[in-house]
Amino acid sequence: xxxxxxxxxxxxxxxxxxxxxANGAHQITIYERNGPDDTFGWGVVFSGKTLANLRAADEVSxxxxxxxxxxxDNVDVxxxxxxxxxxxxxxxxxxxxxxxxxxxxxxxxxxxxVEFHSEIHDVEALRQDCDLLLAADGVNSTVRLRYAxxxxxxxxxxxxxxxxxxxxxxxxxxxxxxxxxxxxxxAAHSYKFNRTTSxxxxxxxxxTWENAGFETMxxxxxxxxxxxxxxxxxxxxxxxxxxxxxxxxxLVKNRNWFYENVVLIGDALHTxxxxxxxxxxxxxxxxxxxxxxxxxxxxxxxxxxxFAETRRPVIEDYQSAAFESMRWFENAASYMHxxxxxxxxxxxxxxxxxxxxxxxxxxxxxxxxxxxATDLHG
Ligand SMILES: Cc1cc2nc3c(=O)[nH]c(=O)nc-3n(C[C@H](O)[C@H](O)[C@H](O)COP(=O)(O)OP(=O)(O)OC[C@H]3O[C@@H](n4cnc5c(N)ncnc54)[C@H](O)[C@@H]3O)c2cc1C
Numbered sequence: 001x002x003x004x005x006x007x008x009x010x011x012x013x014x015x016x017x018x019x020x021x022a023n024g025a026h027q028i029t030i031y032e033r034n035g036p037d038d039t040f041g042w043g044v045v046f047s048g049k050t051l052a053n054l055r056a057a058d059e060v061s062x063x064x065x066x067x068x069x070x071x072x073d074n075v076d077v078x079x080x081x082x083x084x085x086x087x088x089x090x091x092x093x094x095x096x097x098x099x100x101x102x103x104x105x106x107x108x109x110x111x112x113x114v115e116f117h118s119e120i121h122d123v124e125a126l127r128q129d130c131d132l133l134l135a136a137d138g139v140n141s142t143v144r145l146r147y148a149x150x151x152x153x154x155x156x157x158x159x160x161x162x163x164x165x166x167x168x169x170x171x172x173x174x175x176x177x178x179x180x181x182x183x184x185x186x187a188a189h190s191y192k193f194n195r196t197t198s199x200x201x202x203x204x205x206x207x208t209w210e211n212a213g214f215e216t217m218x219x220x221x222x223x224x225x226x227x228x229x230x231x232x233x234x235x236x237x238x239x240x241x242x243x244x245x246x247x248x249x250x251l252v253k254n255r256n257w258f259y260e261n262v263v264l265i266g267d268a269l270h271t272x273x274x275x276x277x278x279x280x281x282x283x284x285x286x287x288x289x290x291x292x293x294x295x296x297x298x299x300x301x302x303x304x305x306x307f308a309e310t311r312r313p314v315i316e317d318y319q320s321a322a323f324e325s326m327r328w329f330e331n332a333a334s335y336m337h338x339x340x341x342x343x344x345x346x347x348x349x350x351x352x353x354x355x356x357x358x359x360x361x362x363x364x365x366x367x368x369x370x371x372x373a374t375d376l377h378g
Contacts, residue, residue, distance in 0.1 A: 001026050001298070004130040006120050006143055008032030010044075011266030011283035012136030013103035013114075017058055018291035020110040028112045031126070033119035036104055039097040042166040042200075042242065043193025044280040045174070048090035057288045064102045068094050070192050074173035077347055078233065082340030084369070086348055088362025091174060091277070093193035099280070123147075132300055133262045134290075136283075139250055141268035151264065152255035160330050161214075161246045162203040162274070163222070169237035171198045174277070176347060178332065179229050184208025185333045186229050189275060200239060201274060202226050203329055214246060222246075249273060249326065253319065257312070258304040265290060270315050273326035276351070278318060286311065321351040341373040 003019060005012045008030045016028045046054075055062040069092040077084045107114060120126060120137075123146040127133040135143035144153050171190040179186050185208060189201040204212075214222055219241060227239050252271040257264055266283030293307040328350040335343055344366070348354055360367045 001132060001300075002130040003028045003132045003134065004126050005030040005134040005136055006123070006126070007134075007136035007138055007266075007268070008034075008100075008104070008114055008116070009136060009138055009266065009283065010099060010103065010280050011268075011287050012134060013100070013107050014057075014061075014284045015134055015136065015265065015287035015290060016107050016112040016114075017061065017103065017110060018287060019294065020107070020112050021058060022291060022295065024111065030107070030112060030114045031118040031120050032114065032116050035116050036101070036114075037097070039095075039100065039242075042095065042164065042197065043093045043191065044096050044099060045091050045093045045191060045193075045277040046281055047277075048092075050281040050285065051092070053285055053288060057291075058106070061102055061106045064106075065094060065099060066092070068098050068102070068194070070094075070194060072173040072191070075348070076171075076173050076175040077340065077344035078175060078177040079336075079338075079340040079343045084340050084344035084366065085173070086344060086359065086363045086366045088359075089174070091191070093191050093199070095193050095197070096280075098194070127260070127262055131261060135262060135264045135268050136266050136287075137268050139252060139267040139271055141264065143262060144252075144254065144264060144268055147259050147262060150256060150259035154253045154255065156251040158249040158251060158326065158330065159206045160203055160326075161206065161209050161248055162201055163226070163244050163246050164242075165200045165202065165223070165226070165244050166197050166240040166242065167200045167234060167237050168196060168240070169198060169200075169234045170196075171200075177230065177233050178336065178343070179233070180336060181229060183211035183213075185336055186226070187329055187332050188230055188233065197240075200230075202230075205330060205333060208333075209246070219244070251319075251323075251326075257308040261300050261304075263290065263304050263307065270319060272318050272322035273329070275325045275329055276318075276322045278322065282315065282318060285314075289314075321353050324351045339373065341370050345370050 019026050071092040073090050075086045075089050123143050170192045175190045177188040187203045190198050192198045223239050265286040272278045289311045290307045293303040
């Protein structure tokens with residue numbers, strides 16, 4: 001089979017690896033607009049369950065990925081002067097660039113042709129030149145736009161803004177920090193992803209953003225302002241920029257997942273708010289599901305229909321949990337009167353997927369503390 005792939009992110013690279021592993025005769029080319037060492041962002045996280053899926057799909061890359069990991073099992077909620085730790089949440093972090101380098105090496109070793117610095121404009125020409133065109137071209141997918149009439153995307157630009165920084169301050173665990181000033185409420189999502197660096201994403205609502213005056217601030221002023229907001233959390237470390245800019249979260253869904261021999265995967269197909277840390281996981285698990293569909297049948301139409309049918313319920317479930325989580329952060333200001341313990345409990349149960357009993361099993365200490373604190377108040 002001749003397979004053209006647009007996008008050398010986690011979704012495109014991993015699908016290429018799995019297809020080439022299944023059949024070395026497949027002719028696979030990835031077109032990637034960036035160079036092999038360019039990256040946007042800092043670290044990404046995986047849950048324990050994702051890792052089991054990656055191991056089953058490709059042991060070689062799994063071994064390399066896990067060798068680079070920073071692992072933790074706690075979520076820390078920081079609010080006013082309190083820090084509450086909730087255990088039993090197994091996660092690992094890795095630099096996005098590190099992950100991409102591992103996947104690039106593995107793909108090239110298996111004989112996948114990766115064309116860097118190749119931006120695709122004429123999608124239709126590429127589609128006509130292959131049996132399968134994989135659109136793994138990320139959240140602002142050109143392919144999705146080109147076939148919008150067929151794929152019928154639903155795009156929802158959310159009001160909150162976020163900016164993705166790094167920092168040398170190490171956050172041991174997923175740390176959710178809330179700070180208020182006269183502009184409003186700022187939430188930081190942070191976690192270490194190697195021995196020296198943490199991801200530090202700052203999110204705020206549109207009113208806070210406007211009050212703070214970010215519209216007229218340059219990149220350095222923004223960095224200094226946010227460094228000041230989180231000064232007690234950064235412990236003397238600076239925020240680090242990687243061409244970091246304010247973004248509105250884009251919620252992506254598509255009514256149709258494929259058209260003729262074109263199929264969307266990863267962020268091009270769907271997004272899930274970063275507060276549930278699942279974008280890369282979902283992208284790589286899409287690749288696994290699609291490669292599995294080609295194990296069922298080599299007929300392209302049948303395989304794409306099988307992929308959409310089997311994968312859609314899983315994605316819908318994730319997107320609905322992520323939606324609740326995103327809404328929670330959009331309304332964060334209305335929870336700031338709560339004590340750190342109450343806030344932590346509300347945060348842990350925000351998606352409706354984690355119950356009191358789940359928390360009691362996973363983190364009995366947290367539930368004991370929560371009960372004593374709320375009994376005292378009530
Ligand atoms: C603030 C933030 C925090 C996040 N945190 C996490 C996290 O903690 N954990 C997690 O798992 N995920 C996280 N994500 C999500 C994660 O970054 C994405 O979900 C994931 O990278 C999706 O993989 P992908 O391969 O579908 O797309 P991408 O990684 O976006 O890859 C798409 C690739 O296509 C290329 N491309 C696009 N158009 C063209 C074209 N026309 N021609 C050639 N090449 C093209 C791009 O250069 C890019 O390399 C976060 C995202 C954001 C925005």
